[in-house]
Amino acid sequence: MLEFKEVRKSFGPLEVLKGVDLTISKGDVVVILGPSGSGKTTLLRCLNFLERADAGSARLSSLEVDLRNATKKEVHAVRQKTAFVFQNYNLFNNKTALENVMEGLVTGRRIPKEAAREKARRALDKVGLSDKLDAYPVQLSGGQQQRVGIARALALDPEVILFDEPTSALDPELVGEVLGVMRQIAADGTTMLVVTHEMQFAKEVASRVVFMDGGVVVESGTPEDIFGRPKEERTRQFLRRVLPEEYNYSI
Amino acid sequence: MLEFKEVRKSFGPLEVLKGVDLTISKGDVVVILGPSGSGKTTLLRCLNFLERADAGSARLSSLEVDLRNATKKEVHAVRQKTAFVFQNYNLFNNKTALENVMEGLVTGRRIPKEAAREKARRALDKVGLSDKLDAYPVQLSGGQQQRVGIARALALDPEVILFDEPTSALDPELVGEVLGVMRQIAADGTTMLVVTHEMQFAKEVASRVVFMDGGVVVESGTPEDIFGRPKEERTRQFLRRVLPEEYNYSI
Amino acid sequence: MIEKYFDASYIWSSFPQLLPFLGVTFLVAGLSVLFGTAAGLLLAAAKLGQSGTARRLADGYTTIMRCTPSIVLLFLVYYGVPFLAGQFGLNLHDVHTAVFVVITFTLQFAAILSEVARSAILAINRGQYEAAVSVGLSPLQAYRRIVLPQAAVVALPNFANGLIALLQEGALAYTIGLIDIVGKANLIVAANFNAHALEVFIALALLYWVLSILIGQFFGFLEKRLGKGRRTVKAA
Amino acid sequence: ADEDGVRKVKIAYDQSSKPMSWLDENGNPTGYDVEVMKLVDEALPEYEFEFVGTTSDDLLIGVEQGKFQAGVKNAFWTEERTKKFLYPEQFLGLSSAGLVLRKEDEAIKSLEDFASAGYSLAPIAANNAQYTVIEEYNLAHPDNQVKLKAGDSFTVDVVQWVNEGRVDGGVMIEGPFEKQVTAEDGPYHHLKDEVVYNEFAVIKTWPLFNRNEKDLAAAYDGAIEQLKKDKKLEELSEKFYGRNLFDVLESAER
């Protein structure tokens, strides 16, 4: 269970989050859609305390935290329960792909090294990177880096995974595979919050879709609701340009 | 006109480009498709000498260069005629959005500062960033950074633009806009080589589609040919998983 | 003209006299680097941390320590510490001079190292820290496992600058009667009534050069090892 | 004071001021000043001297601060210095100062001659007693001054500098000159026909006591008076300076 209440965040004079409320049930896959700059990344970052919110609180199963004034301990507790897939990957530059995945397991979760290695290997295998275990991030292509980032989060078995455009660098073939992996994990009860620009993705995996714009949640509902019967004019406008006639182009 | 001949590149034991040939006419928009790690980025980088190829040559209108042994002058000449949109943006960290776009104009092309500023402003306007002119890269969202990268390349009015997944971080609304801008520039005679994972994009703007895998060009042709009548089994396989039934999902 | 004053045999005969005093040089530099690095890291942490007071204190400390000539600092410690201790009834007049020298250089090296460390840590993209805490590392673990190893590569050349300077600063200890190799060289020169000082100092320079080459090699090796996975502006 | 009534005192000495005081190759303090103080120690059963080698600067600060009870560094007497240090009644020794000159300048016998010739002088370490001698000469002869420069104690090799032509003259004391040039095995024996040594002054040197050490100074006075009577100091002068400077005691200006 994940719940945001009244999350606010400004950068100087720029108000990026203007009070965001969001409730996600355990095992749900919630997709956040929204134009560039609407505050999607910032929202995820606030939950993980990578950015200190100006106001608001979050609840993670039994753990309720004030996003502005959380103590060090609370912050650490939240981070232990969550995993983050970064928009720009942020792989550890000084570690190989395998070590990138192992790090959180060994140092963060205190899993014995051998078990962690096995786990990391399986995670990388799932995203098709068995042949790049010992490559450093600089030796990986964009899509390969992104997949290491995904594997790193998955291997942690967290309660909640925050994905920030996890498939932007992947070819559609891989998107399909990653999608499969995510579906399976969701079925195992992991809650997922996914920022994405891929409508297809949203339609296929989301149990709920949230549309954000200008720092607020404009509308949220099932994919059928949002794509089929959007209530708000802004949503309709976004979708109109996003899912044009041509999308039904048949091959 | 842009032509690659027999481009080869290995990283240590890993052969990434195994002899790539490609010919692109002036004003063409060629889209390169292919799975992650197939060497797409490496190909673009070799043309711009960001990576020294092991063998091969390229021709850029009247300029013929050996990709392995080009002189400093030739390298600079090629770079002056081309622009690159990086997969990971690579914005100049110490410059604002506006300065990022101006840099190549003022220092590289020796355009007077005022004219350059005007030009840069227009380019940023085209990608919807008029309100972020003075923001530094760290202050921009992923999509905003990517758009600055695009504007930076467009503003140069080069003969050839090399795009490496230029819309990966953009929401579909913006993809549409950027697409429009690209179409217009193509109409003005700029040659474009675009690596992308967005099939839609390929279908809509490409004058030719190239499918790469394992360091070679597997197949190339018009979008209709490639998507409608792929000749090679590998292409068919890729497209089958990429354009599944659901793509025709109607809202 | 030169051969009138220069006699290379003095170079060779100086080595056996100088070498035994290398131990003092190493001891002073080694201990100071050890303690200074530990203190310097704490200072750097204070400078990069949230607390404004801690930051100002650390900044002030650095300014004063960096700006005080070593010889003055040495006198301050050598005379000031026993004096202060005396106020509390402690007699430190018989403590070995080496202790004061080590305290002095520790204080100074800490200040220099704090700036080396601060600049190196700032050079590491914040995303690295963020990724580390996002996989459940505590901030301390994130620094120890991810940020510091990368910062170390950046810091190494500057650290070597400081370390080598410290090896030479040991010469100052001579001022209060602690004899290291520079001090010994001075004594040899004095014993010759300043004749053939050039040869003695050349011998000293050669010794230092060898040390410096060894240190350079070692740090080069460390840089290579720790620098795995780095993609810098090097190599065109 | 110790339980057996013996008081340990620290006597600092300049460890690189051969032949007045230095630390020899075996790590033992020696030199004229040090050896005299050793004799004083022997004569004073109620005191036990510990010799601490250091530099001139530290010696001065240390004695002033009380870290050392006394120090020897070939110090001269000046009025001003008595404000900082306790000078005893009895001087410690004599020090000769002479000009090292090129053979052709043999005729220059005094600082006046040297100054009149407009010659350049090798730098003298600012904390060296010789510096004071020249400085005082300059104060006394404002219109015929020697060009005095301060420098480093280790880097000026007077004999070489003069012979090389880097400077026209330098100040030295006799003993070292003897050992470098006159002695058969001296490093500059080959220059014996090119440089000369002309003495221009003999000066008394003093130990410096911390201002609170009146008793120690008095004890020193008693002991050294006896040593002088026993001609012990003359022996040491002979030993370290190659000459009994007490022969010319009357000519000592101070």
Add this chain to the structure above:
Amino acid sequence: MQQSLNIPFLIETFFTALSGVPVTLAVTAVALLLSVPAGFLLALSRIREIPVLRELAKVYVSFVRGTPIIVQIFITYASVPLFLTAFFEKYGIRANVYEINPIWYAFIVFTFSTTAILSEVFRSALATVDRGQLEAAWSVGLTGFQAFRRIIVPQALVSALPNLATATVNLIKATSLGYALSLQEITLKAKVAANAGYNYIEAYIDIFLVYLILCMLVEFAFKKYEQRASRFMVRHA
């Protein structure tokens, strides 16, 4: 402490020491002005792995950085005049080597040593800049030189400045070694003044104060510059 300070002397000598500041600053300024570009080029030759130059740079750094400055001063001051005299004689140049102002030796020695230090400072700083920045600069048509001047160096400066500040402050303090050349700088002047009355404590206090003031000003300037240079890193508008 035990003795009371000689206050009039303390005050008077403060100004004596202060009068040594111009010499100190002259040596510092000349050494910095020459060694910043020289150190940068050395750093580049190592980063770009230019064959012979890179090895030479390594040897240079190991020697000049590795040996005490006072020893370098001594060796230079003792041997250069000898060589020069021999040289002048051979070619019949009529010049007196010993009339060269010793400050020239200081310029040379301090420039050389600071170059070695700075080359390492710059090498480390340049390596903090991601290669992508250089690639982007090339891709918009900048030459390598332009890329360094406009993009790489301004970013490298952020991590270079704190160490540059240390090097500068150390240089200022090291100029006191000029006493070996009889340079009329701060330390020597104060110590000469101290000799007559053995007022060394006061002299050292004055030396302390003068360097403290001087170095604090320099440090302050560097701090301000660093703030300016790292503007682009602030995450908040």
